[in-house]
Amino acid sequence: MVDREGSRALEQVVGQDESGRLCLIGGRCDSCGEIRYPYRELCPIDLGEMRRHALSGHGVVYEAVLVALAPSGFQAPYWVGYVDMAEGVRVFAPLAVAEGAPEPKHGDRVRVEFHSFGDGTDQFVRPVFHQR
């Protein structure tokens, strides 16, 4: 379940790349090239202007945790984790684990996909990392 605030938050981190595919949106500094996620207007290094930057979607699991007790609106158990993206930023997101697949662990290569959820009037997409 995502309220309006949650919907706006997702719009800040999910966008489209040049080919129109869904992607995670970070920021890239015009002056020093620093990449940050999520997007922010000013670079924390030199206060240069940052532009929206489509992340590749490829990364490596830094840490994974099985959630056994879910908050309201979610069904446990499910995996979440930190993923170190190819661009050098760390993203926290759900991890998809196929039936019978080994548990995710540090060093696993993953790729982001976008899952739709919500009811008929409020549909959203959220990033979920899949093992490659």
Ligand SMILES: [Zn+2]
């Ligand atoms: Zn900068």
